[in-house]
Structures are given as C-alpha cells and as structure tokens.
Amino acid sequence: MKGLILAGGTGSRLRPLTYTSAKQLIPIANKPILFFGIEFMREAGITDIGIITGDTGEEIRAACGDGSALGVALTFIPQSAPLGLAHAVKTAQEFIGTDSFCMYLGDNLLRDGIAQVVADYQAAGCDCMILLTKVPDPERFGVAELHENGSVKQLVEKPKEPKSDLALVGVYLFNQTIFEACDSIKPSPRGELEITDAIQWLVEHGKSVRPSLVQGWWKDTGKKADLLDANRLVLERQERSVMGEVDDHHKLIGEVVLEIGARVTGSTIRGPAIIGAGAVIENAYIGPFTSVGPLCVVRNCEVEHSILLEGAQVTDIGMRLEDTVVGRNAIVRLSNEKPRALRLMIGDNSEVAL
Numbered sequence: 001m002k003g004l005i006l007a008g009g010t011g012s013r014l015r016p017l018t019y020t021s022a023k024q025l026i027p028i029a030n031k032p033i034l035f036f037g038i039e040f041m042r043e044a045g046i047t048d049i050g051i052i053t054g055d056t057g058e059e060i061r062a063a064c065g066d067g068s069a070l071g072v073a074l075t076f077i078p079q080s081a082p083l084g085l086a087h088a089v090k091t092a093q094e095f096i097g098t099d100s101f102c103m104y105l106g107d108n109l110l111r112d113g114i115a116q117v118v119a120d121y122q123a124a125g126c127d128c129m130i131l132l133t134k135v136p137d138p139e140r141f142g143v144a145e146l147h148e149n150g151s152v153k154q155l156v157e158k159p160k161e162p163k164s165d166l167a168l169v170g171v172y173l174f175n176q177t178i179f180e181a182c183d184s185i186k187p188s189p190r191g192e193l194e195i196t197d198a199i200q201w202l203v204e205h206g207k208s209v210r211p212s213l214v215q216g217w218w219k220d221t222g223k224k225a226d227l228l229d230a231n232r233l234v235l236e237r238q239e240r241s242v243m244g245e246v247d248d249h250h251k252l253i254g255e256v257v258l259e260i261g262a263r264v265t266g267s268t269i270r271g272p273a274i275i276g277a278g279a280v281i282e283n284a285y286i287g288p289f290t291s292v293g294p295l296c297v298v299r300n301c302e303v304e305h306s307i308l309l310e311g312a313q314v315t316d317i318g319m320r321l322e323d324t325v326v327g328r329n330a331i332v333r334l335s336n337e338k339p340r341a342l343r344l345m346i347g348d349n350s351e352v353a354l
Contacts, residue, residue: 001118002099003046003072004092005037006170007106008054008079014043022056024106025063026227027309029234029291030259030276032063033108033221038070040113047072050095052079052088084192086182091180103195105170109230111216111237114171121173126208128178128199130155131169133214141167141220142196144211152209155196157188166211168196170219173354177207231307232289235272244275259294276310287322 007024024034034051041049048165051073053060057078067074078222079091089103121129129151133142145154145163172195181198199238203209218275219230240255244262254271256263261278269275269286276294286292287304297313302320311329314321318334326332 001046001122002096002101003041003049004052004089004096004101004103005034005041005049005106006052006058006085008052008057008082008088022063024061025056025059026221027291027293027307028109028221028227029238030274030293031297033109033230034060034064035070036109037104037106038064038067038072038074040110040115041102041104042071043113044102046101046117046118048075049073050075050091050092051106052077054079054082080129080345085190085195085321086185086188086193086198089174089178089195089198090182090193091248095309098176100173100175103172103174105220107221108170109219109221109234110169110171110214110231111129111218116215117171117212119174120212121210124208124210125138126210127175128202128207128209129173130209131171131200131214131218132166132211133169133218134165135167135311136165138162138165138167143167144192146211150211152199152203155200155203157194157196157306170220171213172199177202181205181207227325228289228305228323231291232305234289235274235289238272238274240271244277285320287320293328 032277036080051060052353053073053076061076064074075095077092077095079088122285135141139162142155142157143159143162143164144152144166147153161189178198181201184201185193185197199209217233219226221227221230232274238255238257242252242258243260246259247265248264250264256269256271257274259277262275264281266283267281270288272288273286273290275281275292278294279292279296284298285302290303291307292298293308293310295311296308297315299315301314301317303314304319304320304322306324308326309328312326314332316334317332
C-alpha cells in the first residue's frame with residue numbers, strides 16, 4: 001500500500017500566516033502539522049508516500065527532504081491547480097500505479113493516527129473505506145448519509161441542508177476503482193472534481209464502500225481556533241522532558257518540555273507547554289497549552305494558550321497574552337516612546353484585539 005498526502009491548499013482561512021508559509025507547515029506543539037501525517041503513515045506500515053503540492057511546493061520539499069529523516073521515502077507530485085481532491089487523485093495515478101493507497105489531508109490531525117483503519121481496510125478487502133465523525137456544523141464538510149444497516153447511502157459536499165451530522169474526516173482508503181470514478185465525474189458548481197462525487201459514483205456502481213467512525217478526537221486545522229485546540233490536545237499527551245537550561249529561580253510545573261538550548265530564568269512555566277530549542281524565557285509566566293517555538297524570546301510578560309512560531313518575540317507587554325498565534329519573527333512589545341500611542345504594522349486579514 002502507498003500513501004498520498006495532500007499539501008497543496010492555499011490556507012486562506014489562516015492568513016496572514018499563510019501568505020508566507022504553507023499551512024501544512026504551521027507547527028502544532030513545535031512540529032509541522034504535515035509531519036504528523038507522515039508519521040501516522042509510517043506507523044501504519046506505509047513508507048512509500050507521495051505528497052501533492054501546489055504553490056508552496058518548494059517550501060514543502062525543503063521542510064521534508066527526501067523523507068529519510070522521518071523513516072519514509074517521499075515523492076513530490078505538483079498539482080497544476082487546486083481543482084479538487086479527485087483531481088489530486090488523478091494527478092497521482094502514475095505514482096500510485098496498481099497499488100491500493102491511503103489518502104490523507106495534510107492539515108488534519110487524529111488522536112490515534114491511522115494504523116487501525118489501514119489494518120481494517122486491508123482485512124475487509126473492500127474498494128473504499130471512509131472515516132466519519134459527528135460534527136456540530138456538517139455544512140462545512142463532505143457529509144455521509146448511511147442506511148439503517150450502516151452502509152453508505154449518499155455523500156454530498158458541503159450541503160446547505162445536511163441529512164446527517166457525519167462529516168468525512170480527511171482520510172480515505174482506495175483501490176484502483178477510484179481512478180475510474182474520478183474519470184467519470186464532472187466538476188462541481190465550484191469548479192472542482194469532488195472526492196465525495198467520486199465515492200458516490202463507487203456507491204452507485206455497486207462497489208464496496210465501508211464507513212468507519214473515528215475513535216478519539218479529530219481536528220481540521222483550517223482556522224486559528226482549530227490550531228489552538230489541536231495544540232492543546234497534542235500538548236495534553238506529552239511527557240515532561242527538561243533538556244534546556246534553568247536558573248535557581250525558575251518553576252517548572254507539570255508536563256513541561258524544554259528543548260535543548262532553551263533557557264529559562266526567573267520564570268514560571270505551567271504545563272502542558274513546550275519551549276523550543278534556543279528560546280529564551282526571562283521573568284515571564286508561560287501558562288498551560290502554550291507552544292513557544294525555537295529561538296523565540298518571551299520577557300517580562302505572561303503568555304497562555306497560545307502558539308509562538310519560530311523567532312517570535314513577546315516582551316514587556318502589561319497584560320496576559322492568550323488565545324493567540326504569533327507568526328515567525330513577529331514582534332509584540334510595549335513601547336515607552338513619547339507620545340504614547342499604539343504603533344502597529346498589520347498584514348492583510350490580521351486581527352488585533354486590544
């Protein structure tokens with residue numbers, strides 16, 4: 001079995017972060033989201049993986065290398081345009097060859113990975129297996145309607161009036177029949193070849209499509225709130241590890257990860273939290289569910305339930321920073337310059353709450 005990870009989306013809901021970086025490389029607990037998917041594949045026994053790329057392809061390549069550091073072999077497959085998930089499947093047909101494959105959306109996270117569903121698919125011998133989970137807002141997703149016996153009745157992409165609350169999670173398992181399905185469907189009103197339409201074609205043509213309900217949490221990290229929630233859920237499972245430097249006036253409480261080269265002086269860190277390599281925490285409080293990236297500086301302030309990307313600086317602000325994502329090398333600081341005023345340089349689609 002081969003793997004196919006989709007990493008070509010534009011990440012419009014995460015701007016301005018995604019103006020300068022691929023959304024799949026935004027870190028959760030200091031690890032790029034994309035790396036979780038690659039590791040899930042490896043844990044499921046899938047080591048030959050294709051990655052569909054778009055405009056951020058070069059950045060994806062640079063971050064992943066050939067995959068050897070992650071224990072896999074990676075092949076990068078450029079998609080001509082973001083024309084839908086079924087179009088991505090067609091784009092990868094030469095790479096897939098005659099194998100079955102697992103397709104994984106590169107900005108998704110599952111608590112328990114995909115090893116069990118891959119094993120279930122291989123044991124079932126079906127043409128397709130889809131993962132489903134109950135959501136409060138199914139109109140945002142592809143939605144599955146099931147028969148009373150649990151088999152798949154109908155799939156609809158982002159329906160205005162959903163007939164169920166079962167959303168398709170971004171993990172799909174296919175054999176060769178999916179290529180015939182993708183060749184047989186037409187673009188949707190939004191101009192994309194929808195994977196839901198392709199799977200519906202399988203259903204209507206008598207192919208075996210089996211649903212599997214996700215056990216544990218699943219996160220689509222497409223928005224800031226989702227990023228922060230995913231960061232919280234991942235940090236909750238980490239174990240304490242202190243490899244950085246601390247002084248005599250520090251307090252590390254709970255499950256705190258202090259990476260090599262990080263330095264903590266006169267500060268309290270209450271876990272779960274992670275402090276990246278080379279970061280400096282001085283006279284500060286880092287609260288639960290906070291990821292401080294490599295080479296960040298946090299000084300004379302409090303930060304909680306937030307993500308600071310590599311090189312960010314938060315210094316001397318007179319209030320607690322929470323529910324916040326700070327981009328790479330961004331600076332948040334208190335200025336004592338006269339006249340006193342707010343002085344901001346804010347990119348497109350940013351948000352500032354004072």
